[in-house]
Amino acid sequence: MTTVIEVKNLTKRYRDTLAADDVSFSIEKDTIYGLLGRNGAGKTTVMSILTAQNFATSGEVRVFGEHPYENARVLPRMCFVRESQRYPDDATATHALRMARLFFPRWNQELADRLVAEFQLPMKKTIKKLSRGQLSAVGVIIGLASRAEITFFDEPYLGLDAVARQLFYDRLLEDYAEHPRTIILSSHLIDEVSNLLERVIVIDKGRILMDEETDAVRGRAANIVGDTARVESFVAGREVIHRESLGRVTSVTVLGELTDADRARVAAEGLDIAPVSLQQLIVRTTQHADTAQPAAAEGVL
Known part of the structure; x- marks a missing residue:
């Protein structure tokens, strides 16, 4: 190019x-x-x-x-x-x-x-x-x-x-x-x-x-949706850029492509994978950057 x-x-x-x-x-x-x-x-x-x-x-x-x-x-x-x-x-x-x-x-x-x-x-x-x-x-x-x-x-x-x-x-x-x-x-x-x-x-x-x-960009994030405890267990250790809950149901947006093993585990846990639109990803990445800045600044101090 x-x-x-x-x-x-x-x-x-x-x-x-x-x-x-x-x-x-x-x-x-x-x-x-x-x-x-x-x-x-x-x-x-x-x-x-x-x-x-x-x-x-x-x-x-x-x-x-x-x-x-x-x-x-x-x-x-x-x-x-x-x-x-x-x-x-x-x-x-x-x-x-x-x-x-x-x-x-x-x-x-x-x-x-x-x-x-x-x-x-x-x-x-x-x-x-x-x-x-x-x-x-x-x-x-x-x-x-x-x-x-x-x-x-x-x-x-x-x-x-x-x-x-x-x-x-x-x-x-x-x-x-x-x-x-x-x-x-x-x-x-x-x-x-x-x-x-x-x-x-x-x-x-x-x-x-x-x-x-x-x-x-389109493949770098996914929404994991389902029972709160099972969702939180699945996303543990992953980079989370957005989280929202309603009752016992939670939707978490994680960065990183899901492997075949990840998808098999999601299915076994009764969770759902929802796509993340380009707009959602950019909005949530921006929000994530905003919330991460104070924490980074505190670490420097």
């Missing part, structure tokens, strides 16, 4: 807030990534630095092997569709797409026209008068029609209804299959986008918690 983005020891501090904390990772060519995490986790900060719209406090960022800031060899090859994109007050959707066509050398007008029709975007209305969903559609259309070698989508679905979101997912996969490129997708709707993602990077409080292929 060819690496198109290399991040080493990236740190970004806003006064008392550490938005990115010694972050290191790489992004490979022609792969769809999920950049996932809670609000304020540092996702937008990292994407802004990678696209030269923000500055790192320290660390090193290379895109196509070069520093991206004010680099005409790099910037036209990237597209950043962000949630809070601003346009001139009198700009219409027509103006926005015309500007995008001038900036992105791989722009495909035929695809843009098709998406405008499918999203039913009013092209002559000023952008400031568009609904939240229509504004999101402008960004989605630019991101897809740009066919940039690296495209960042930062919460692209905001305001889109379920039908429009599915249209976005379908067109993204369809065009990606015909015109591969690197796509970094930030989204809170993890289960909705999970089938799109080939690799996930999870950020929490400015740190990388997970950087793995999606298929590997």
